[in-house]
Amino acid sequence: MPVVTLYRRLQGRLPSWEPAPRAALIRADAGPLQAQRETLDVVCALLTEANVPYFCVRPLPNRPPVIAVPEDDRTRAFAALAAGGHPLFAARQPYGRQGARARQADAGRMRPVRRAAALLGDAKVVRLAMYFASPSRTLMLGPENGCDLEFWAREGDELVAPRPNPACDRVPADGPDVDGGEELFTPLACAARRARAYRTRPEFVRRLLDDIDFPIDAVYTWVDGGDPAWRARRDQAERDEALRTGAPLSEMATTEARFTSRDELRYSLRSLLMYAPWINRIWIVTDGQTPSWLDTTHPMVAVVDHKEIFTDPSMLPVFNSHAIETQLHHIDGLSEHFLYFNDDFFLGRPLPPRTFFEGNGITRFFPSTVHVPFGVPETEESPVHAAGMNNRRILENLTGRTITQKLKHVPYALRRSLMYELEGRFAAEFAATARSRFRTSRDISVVSSLAHYYGYLSGRAVPGTVDYTYVDLSLPKTPAKLRRMLARRRHDVFCLNDTAPTTVDQDALLARFLDAYFPTPAPFER
Structure with missing residues (x-):
């Protein structure tokens, strides 16, 4: 044959x-x-x-x-x-x-x-x-x-x-x-x-109770940290912020790893189209940037500038993901139900919509075994932990319940109406975080924590399970782990991140892994 x-x-x-x-x-x-x-x-x-x-x-x-x-x-x-x-x-x-x-x-x-x-x-x-x-x-x-x-x-x-x-x-x-x-x-x-x-x-052909027949969009936030124009805006904002506060910004808020792009977005989108092709539309939120390989005329994908979603555009530019995430529900045309991705999230095998949503619209969230520290946010070095502490304070004041767990670094299932409800109920906290150009100890983390626990306490979200792994690209054991992941393809979701600067060889290894795991181009790649 x-x-x-x-x-x-x-x-x-x-x-x-x-x-x-x-x-x-x-x-x-x-x-x-x-x-x-x-x-x-x-x-x-x-x-x-x-x-x-x-x-x-x-x-x-x-x-x-x-x-x-x-x-x-x-x-x-x-x-x-x-x-x-x-x-x-x-x-x-x-x-x-x-x-x-x-x-x-x-x-x-x-x-x-x-x-x-x-x-x-x-x-x-x-x-x-x-x-x-x-x-x-x-x-x-x-x-x-x-x-x-x-x-x-x-x-x-x-x-x-x-x-x-x-x-x-x-x-x-x-x-x-x-x-x-x-x-x-x-x-x-x-x-x-x-x-x-x-x-x-x-x-x-009858509509069953648990059928998910509503559209589900995907939202990404993305930045190309190598763009000279973007870097100039960020450097100027850093100088302005240091002058205003009289102190340098937290290293964890300005680390290069937070803004480095290794073409992860391209492969994260490939993973989405390969393993969750039921996604309706994709929105990529950026600061005046567009990936060179992206065909923006394709009807399935749209690039959204920060200026289009921030309630107060005069505060732009911002370089704080917590701030950007408080504004995602303002995307014009976004569906009621959507998934939020960072560009270092990847789907590892086929996932049906019910992984993230119930047929009645209830969302699923995925608690981690990592705890939110107890203490005072102002003394916390990690802006992520500080935001979790601030989320805890809000929910304790509202319900008397305490959150202790972070969530896994996987796609977040969200409802646009709940985000608007949160913004109306906690307007001061939303506005303060949206004004923070860089991460601070006063931020709240809405889409990665607060919205899910608020949804749970109000009967609109439930815990779920997902097979997940985290890969630190800078660790010596990472090459062997990537080989196993490629051979087995057993994880529902994985995150490829770094806690230290990576080498040229490590970046090349990542590129080979991604191209082997996700070889099928998305229809909107040039």
């Missing part, structure tokens, strides 16, 4: 940390959603061509798409798949309790459909998969992004499901077919940008 031959010619070029996979189709837009769509489309097309009855079923969370076929048509379904002759099509039984022959088919050797069908016995569920790879061969997609073929048993006038699903366990055998949007069957798809519809039954 040409694809198999092409892949074999390219073996040996894989990085040492990536295991050599079986033959794969090369796709410039390789990603979990692409793999699920393409596999689902192939299966549906083959079944349709062979006149095999089928309908798509809504999957359980964290499951791939599901296609149901009546048990009576099992043999015809396998024949249709085998007749398709797809060179990279394979099948296995993913949930094996159907006998030794079925388990043999699932013993780690993906078999072509024509050979596997005879070994699957009476398996009620079969995983169908195609293998895909990015042009760099550093991203491989296989069975985890395939689709499941379920065989529904006939009982009288009904078809009965072989396992649970979110909607129903039986449908009329001769019930009508309807079309359902792909977001019902592929949870990574964005309902607002519906690209496909699939054959299903009426029972599976």
Whole structure:
């Protein structure tokens, strides 16, 4: 087969940390959603061509798409798949309790459909998969992004499901077919940008209690610390601030690491589009800067200048993320529900919207094991800890409850209306922080702490869980950790940061890692 031959010619070029996979189709837009769509489309097309009855079923969370076929048509379904002759099509039984022959088919050797069908016995569920790879061969997609073929048993006038699903366990055998949007069957798809519809039954198109069918935007704050014009503004502001206060600014508020750009934004956006393609729009908040590689004409992305969102633009420029974050909800056109990212946040594997939101709009937050220190903010060296102390004071005065934990450095799920409510209720604190050009011990940290605990105490936010890791780029053990992360891809989210200046070699290592982990360009990259 040409694809198999092409892949074999390219073996040996894989990085040492990536295991050599079986033959794969090369796709410039390789990603979990692409793999699920393409596999689902192939299966549906083959079944349709062979006149095999089928309908798509809504999957359980964290499951791939599901296609149901009546048990009576099992043999015809396998024949249709085998007749398709797809060179990279394979099948296995993913949930094996159907006998030794079925388990043999699932013993780690993906078999072509024509050979596997005879070994699957009476398996009620079969995983169908195609293998895909990015042009760099550093991203491989296989069975985890395939689709499941379920065989529904006939009982009288009904078809009965072989396992649970979110909607129903039986449908009329001769019930009508309807079309359902792909977001019902592929949870990574964005309902607002519906690209496909699939054959299903009426029972599976109803709006369920926990469906997340509202738009979710993403907001980034970004700065290019190497821009001479920006540096001149910052240096002047530092001199003005030192003259006004009669004392130098805190080193932790002005450290170069806080403003250094290593092209993380490009790859953070790639991670977002690869692993959360359900995001609606992306807003990049900057101080008069635009990444050179960004196509600002693309309808999915917009650059927002600080002047557009600050209530009092006369206080600009500011170089304090706490100040900028108090103004994010002023973005014109921002959706009610949104995620806030720093450019050093990266998604590490597919995450559905319910990772961050409930179907009723409630947000999730992710507490850390790190504590907010007790003490007086004015004596705290870390502006981050001081802001946590100030958040604690606000909530103690309001509710009598004390916060003790920081939050993980992961995307923050927020509601625009709650941010406006906070700004109205604590106007003095918002205004004081917005006026702080550099971080001070008087700041509050709204989007990374206060909004979530306020939401929890008012019944609009709940704790969640996420598999997260933090990487300090300056540590000697970091190269080995990055190799493991790339090989395993098991973290939901990770943060790449530094607590000390990095070397040229460390920066080059980061660039190689990011390009290998996120090789698929976003559609708005020039």
